[in-house]
Amino acid sequence: MLISFPDGKLKNVKQINIAPGLRLIVGFALLIIVGSILLYLPISYVPSTAMSYVNALFVSTSAVCVTGLTPIDIGMTLTVFGKIVLAILIQIGGLSFASFAIFFLFITGKQISQQNRSLLRATLNSNSSQGLVGLVRTVVTFAFSIEIVGAILTYIAINKDYTIGKAIGISIFHSISSFNNAGFDLFGHYNSLTNYSTNSLMLITTAVLIILGGLGFIVIVDLFHFKSWRKLKNHSRIVLIMTLILLVTGTIAIFFSEGSISWLSAFFESVTTRTAGFNSIDTASLKEPTLVIVMFLMFIGANPGSTGGGIKTTTFFAIIKSLFATGGKKEPVAFKRRIPQVSITKAYSVFVLAQGAIIIASLGILLKEGNTFSLIQVLFEVISAFATVGLSMGITGLLSSCSKVILIIIMFIGRLGPLTMVTSWVTKHHNLRYVEEDILIG
Numbered sequence: 201m202l203i204s205f206p207d208g209k210l211k212n213v214k215q216i217n218i219a220p221g222l223r224l225i226v227g228f229a230l231l232i233i234v235g236s237i238l239l240y241l242p243i244s245y246v247p248s249t250a251m252s253y254v255n256a257l258f259v260s261t262s263a264v265c266v267t268g269l270t271p272i273d274i275g276m277t278l279t280v281f282g283k284i285v286l287a288i289l290i291q292i293g294g295l296s297f298a299s300f301a302i303f304f305l306f307i308t309g310k311q312i313s314q315q316n317r318s319l320l321r322a323t324l325n326s327n328s329s330q331g332l333v334g335l336v337r338t339v340v341t342f343a344f345s346i347e348i349v350g351a352i353l354t355y356i357a358i359n360k361d362y363t364i365g366k367a368i369g370i371s372i373f374h375s376i377s378s379f380n381n382a383g384f385d386l387f388g389h390y391n392s393l394t395n396y397s398t399n400s401l402m403l404i405t406t407a408v409l410i411i412l413g414g415l416g417f418i419v420i421v422d423l424f425h426f427k428s429w430r431k432l433k434n435h436s437r438i439v440l441i442m443t444l445i446l447l448v449t450g451t452i453a454i455f456f457s458e459g460s461i462s463w464l465s466a467f468f469e470s471v472t473t474r475t476a477g478f479n480s481i482d483t484a485s486l487k488e489p490t491l492v493i494v495m496f497l498m499f500i501g502a503n504p505g506s507t508g509g510g511i512k513t514t515t516f517f518a519i520i521k522s523l524f525a526t527g528g529k530k531e532p533v534a535f536k537r538r539i540p541q542v543s544i545t546k547a548y549s550v551f552v553l554a555q556g557a558i559i560i561a562s563l564g565i566l567l568k569e570g571n572t573f574s575l576i577q578v579l580f581e582v583i584s585a586f587a588t589v590g591l592s593m594g595i596t597g598l599l600s601s602c603s604k605v606i607l608i609i610i611m612f613i614g615r616l617g618p619l620t621m622v623t624s625w626v627t628k629h630h631n632l633r634y635v636e637e638d639i640l641i642g
């Protein structure tokens with residue numbers, strides 16, 4: 201890169217090549233810090249309440265990572281300004297700051313550099329840079345359109361309970377939080393949607409918003425150009441089938457495990473456990489078998505390139521296909537297409553790294569809080585944080601500052617993905633190959 205120095209001479213200076221993953225990490229971290237400062241300002245919370253910086257940092261991280269875990273009562277603590285800041289953080293965190301930056305460059309007619317395209321590719325978990333600008337334009341337009349419709353339907357569902365102005369504000373916030381799978385609500389007293397457990401319009405609207413946000417942007421664009429099932433990308437077909445399977449099996453498992461809830465509540469819990477964080481029934485009162493089912497669904501999470509977290513449905517699908525293929529001594533295949541070995545390796549890497557992060561975080565909190573909370577309470581909270589779900593057994597606000605910092609870190613890792621965190625420093629790929637030699641496995 202040529203730079204003009206004061207002596208008038210042009211000199212060639214080597215440009216620093218920062219890996220897209222690292223730029224993504226730095227970008228999210230800066231957004232979280234800015235958000236925490238804004239939420240820590242006295243204008244952001246009600247004077248009669250208190251806001252420590254750790255709590256402000258926790259809420260900002262939870263918003264940017266679209267998690268929903270919170271140590272404070274959002275509805276009762278934040279002012280209108282604080283709620284607007286929170287909604288903006290959720291929106292940017294859900295669609296990613298890279299998407300917003302490129303969308304802004306697009307509408308202003310400015311050139312989009314290759315570095316920005318690489319950053320967006322890392323953000324959306326895409327294998328190709330082709331068509332990314334069009335993808336962002338479609339995604340942002342789709343997101344805002346769906347959120348507007350969601351806000352209108354939410355308003356219809358709750359308008360009798362609030363004044364017009366408050367109902368409009370809650371509806372807009374709720375629609376943004378739902379589509380971005382954030383799980384934050386403004387109903388107060390940590391009630392989430394328990395007061396609307398019999399309100400079909402409210403639960404179904406929220407569930408549809410969650411599902412659409414969790415499909416993944418690449419799938420959404422593919423569906424826009426939908427002509428026939430056979431012409432969909434293999435990725436889209438896997439996502440749609442896995443989403444349907446997990447929703448149906450989750451609903452049936454939760455209904456029969458809990459035994460005293462309606463099919464609508466079971467369906468809503470099945471939807472929200474896959475990274476949204478709203479709840480229509482008290483999570484802390486769920487039976488242990490139900491908690492295990494919920495943790496399993498949370499761990500799998502949503503789909504790649506979506507507003508949701510978890511190890512992702514495609515990761516779970518690839519692992520299952522690989523296990524069956526190994527048992528039958530054949531290659532893993534989906535829809536008459538062989539799954540590449542690199543995808544299988546990535547799937548197992550994500551699975552192992554995710555488990556490692558959850559175990560380490562749980563151990564760290566148990567060492568600090570083991571005398572206060574049980575293993576299942578801590579494990580549930582950590583999985584919820586890693587999978588950016590936001591469901592809680594009610595212990596988040598009772599944790600020490602040290603334990604909250606652990607959850608902040610695990611939310612950050614979960615949102616960006618453990619594989620991104622591990623490979624973020626890599627800027628060059630070396631093709632050095634070594635002699636192969638078998639080792640005994642199993």
